[in-house]
Amino acid sequence: MTQGGNVQIFLTNMLGQTVMNIDKGFVTAGNQQFTIDASRLNAGIYFATIQVNGEKYTRKVVID
Numbered sequence: 782m783t784q785g786g787n788v789q790i791f792l793t794n795m796l797g798q799t800v801m802n803i804d805k806g807f808v809t810a811g812n813q814q815f816t817i818d819a820s821r822l823n824a825g826i827y828f829a830t831i832q833v834n835g836e837k838y839t840r841k842v843v844i845d
Contacts, residue, residue, distance in 0.1 A: 782809075782812075788808045788813075789803065791829070
């Protein structure tokens with residue numbers, strides 16, 4: 782992150798349904814690493830969207 786800001790993480794399934802919403806609060810600038818407890822989710826493909834300062838970044842997540 783180039784600047785600090787409030788971070789939210791949304792995990793959605795292939796149907797676009799939000800299955801998890803995590804509010805990380807204010808996070809400082811720099812490299813960050815977040816761990817998501819996906820033990821309650823079925824195996825499959827999901828999308829993790831990180832929203833910070835009005836910008837969104839989405840990555841594919843595979844859960845075995």
